[in-house]
Amino acid sequence: MRSISPFSRHFSSSNQFGFLLRPLQKTHFPLHSPYSTFTEDVCGTMLDGYPDIKKLKGLHLQIITSPSLSLNLPLSIKLMRAYALLGQVGDARQVFEGVPEKNIIFYNVMIRSYANNHLFGDAIVVYKRMLSDGVLGDNYTYPCVLKACSGSINLVVGVQTHAQIVKVGLILNLFVGNGLIAVYGKCGNLADARKVLEEMPGSDVVSWNSMVAGYAQNGFLEDTLSVCREMELLGIKPDAGTMASLFPVITSTSSNNVSFMEDMFSGLTKKNLISWNVMISMYANNSMPEKAVALFLKMELQGLEPDSITLASVLPACGDLSALYLGRRIHELVNRRKLCPNLSLENALINMYAKCxxxxxxxxxxxxxxxxxxxxxxxxxxxxxxxxxxxxxxxxxxxxxxxxxxxxxxxxxxxxxxxxxxxxxxxxxxxxxxxxxxxxxxxxxxxxxxxxxxxxxxxxxxxxxxxxxxxxxxxxxxxxxxxxxxxxxxxxxxxxxxxxxxxxxLVPEQSGYYVLLSNIYAKAGRWQEVTTLRSLMKRKGIKKTPGTSNAELGNKVHTFLAGDQSHPESKSIYQELDVLVGKMKELGYVPESDSTLHDVEDEDKEGHLAVHSEKLAVVFAIINTAPGTTIRVTKNLRICGDCHAAIKLISKITQRDITVRDINRFHHFSSGVCSCGDYW
Structure with a gap:
């Protein structure tokens, strides 16, 4: 079949669009409707103006019932594009089928309509029909066909299309090359994707982003970031698209990679929502909940509205910090914006509340x-x-x-x-x-x-x-x-x-197990073994993980270390703690000195126990909240026996419900009793 110009062909039959009249005849236009005076220019201008579906149907009816417009191919193409923009691909297909002899423009518009509406299989079917009709593709055809191949993960058609691209001499086209990288990357054929990239005479940031996405979608974190580093060495500045490509591999990674991503994010000229989502998710997945929450709050301050992905990413961080106040605020936002039902978001809410x-x-x-x-x-x-x-x-x-x-x-x-x-x-x-x-x-x-x-x-x-x-x-x-x-x-x-x-x-550098064995020796009074174990840790450079406890106040999470003096309210905290310890002793409290690893006098052991991080966090919350307010504290290690006994008594003295989450479980203290039944 020979290719014809859409602007030169005239048809002899006025019934070629007759099958379109049936679904459109219900549309009613007033007697003095301006449609009655439509010309080609007027219709074209209106079609170019993004009409809504009602106006578009009316225009379509006027065109196919007008003897001077029904045969106009440029208007047919504009009708197809207008329908596709509204997602009405079926109507675009009706117009397409109404043209008896189609040139490359019609095929391009139809393929693009399907591809842009994620109907990738239909796009490939139209492409194959185009080839069977003897119509050769051009530089507009192949990027859309390749998009359909990558979207449907159809490597077979992708390879066939690659061969056709070489045949028509478009292999050096930038947009075609980018499409090929995306196809091979999405289908897991990363060697061929890389080969296409290296053979391109001139690549751009989209080319490299496609390569980044290929590695990321196949789960290769290190290779993904390696490509990002290579981009920078070549002077290709990562953009928001680069960040978006990283989303599939935002899992646990090294501190060097985290720093690299932080620098990449900071260097972005324009940060879109996806960029923020990637960083929040990266922090949340790498045990950096404080940074995830801080970045979320910063994003809010900049006026960027979070979406369901943002919220589902930051909620686990809220749970890790026991930041119930922020978690509740996010839940209210979800309800206000009617983001549910959304199972991933709802599951994230359940997890957040559970962790709190x-x-x-x-x-x-x-x-x-x-x-x-x-x-x-x-x-x-x-x-x-x-x-x-x-x-x-x-x-x-x-x-x-x-x-x-x-x-x-x-x-x-x-x-x-x-x-x-x-x-x-x-x-x-x-x-x-x-x-x-x-x-x-x-x-x-x-x-x-x-x-x-x-x-x-x-x-x-x-x-x-x-x-x-x-x-x-x-x-x-x-x-x-x-x-x-x-x-x-x-x-x-x-x-x-x-x-x-x-x-x-198995894990010779893990300090926690040395500490557990030290505890066992200490409780048995075998201090020589404790000393030997400590010397071994020192010789190997193994340091005990410091115990930290978090308490949320308003929109901020406060972190305490054992014996912490750095907090602005330290003086008030220690004064209140002394008062509470006095009241606890009146109720029979005796410090559990075997909860400390130090081979020192009992009086010194008692002083060490009194300033454990969870006690400081609990007291901080007491002096900064109204009577009766539930207190929630999160600790990174197992709660010690002495703190457990002390907080039971504090809950009774202050008439507060206190929840402490340690590394293993929750302890809900109320009126001097813990939900664990002292079984933990």
Missing amino acids: GALSYAREVFDQLKFPDVVSWTSMISAYGISGFGNDAVSLFLRMRNSGYTPDSIAFVSVLSACSHSGLLDEGQNCFKLMVEEYKIKPRLEHYACMVDLFGRAGRLDKAYEFIKNMPVEPNERVWGALLSACRVYSNTDIGVEAADNLFQ
């Missing part, structure tokens, strides 16, 4: 879910578990099964952990058996660690040790770590040393 120990709020969100998934159920089960409400967790797990949901391996981790935290030994063993025998889920190391923890917390240390010895896989640090923690609680030195020896081989 606000179970009633978490359950409220869960109960309002229209279509919960296994993640929703698992989040709620986990929330009950880490708060010590094991029976509620098991009941919800059973309800999930009865509701027709199939628990996955993560759901079993949550319910096994819940059983462990609440001492539900029989229930935990039954769940493990159910997982293996009924659901045929092969236990992973996380499940084995939960079972060791379950036996260990229940004081069944011999059973836990035997369980490890009979595991079909090599135990990892979490498995041995669970056993070592239990040995510390039950002062079992022999098994504790065995667990520690294995841990020192």
